[in-house]
Amino acid sequence: MSDTTSSLTLPDPAPKRERIGGTLYRGNEGMWSWVLHRITGVAIYFFLLVHVLDTSLIRVSPEAYNTVIAAYKNPIMGLGEVGLVAAVVLHALNGLRIILVDTWSWATKHQRLLFWIVVGVAVVLMAYFTPTHLINVFSPIEEGH
């Protein structure tokens, strides 16, 4: 009988760490930016389906289009639009981050820093968009256009 011991029979080595982390993508900014990219992407996709259909009503009649687009003008939808634009901004900026991480070794090493730059630029862009949009949303609607 051989004395050779297969490595397959050895017990599994103890995991070095219990917590998920320390790899390029798991458990830190790399993973959470990926989760955020998926969630914002799916949300934008479903809005896009509805938005193409509501815009299609311009081919039906002016009244039909105006009736449906009025739904976008109530304050609850107005707040939802801030969320939608925030999703678009985060998805757009994180998409640029992904391109950099894929193509530029400096960005691959500093992908965590780049995520916080994405968040910072998104905050600045939303600070520009949100006041203007909410003033429009909460202003009284004028007659006609």
Added chain:
Amino acid sequence: MTATIENPNYRYPARSKGRRGPNLEKAGWIFMRASGVVLIVLIFGHLAYNLLWTPGGIHAIDFGFVGGKLAQPFWQWWDVLMLWLAILHGSNGMRTIVNDYVHQPRLRTIALGAIAAAAAILIILGTLITFTFDPCPAGADAALLPEFCASR
């Protein structure tokens, strides 16, 4: 004696062995990045023009506003390019998510079919409407139409 080992210790080659034809997954990977960059320009422009730079923003959007925009070839092409790229980019992203999470072959086929059908319908619908649309339809209430319709 020498032995040749093919793809040593590499279970997931970039391409399946013996596959022919164009590498569609690579094309899709490039498309997501290229379309993404173009979509940033198109969608940020769309949002800035419609919601920020037009006085009244969301309240100013009605048939007169959209009709006035889509009467111009510039905005027709802007919107059609945005439609095609956004639907294809979004549908390919949804395909990736379905491939990641839907393991049942039948359900996966149904989900991918629904995504493809929705994409085809919306691209055809949106393109036809953009180029066949009449900003001054006969018999419509003149108050709802773009201002230039009065002089026609």
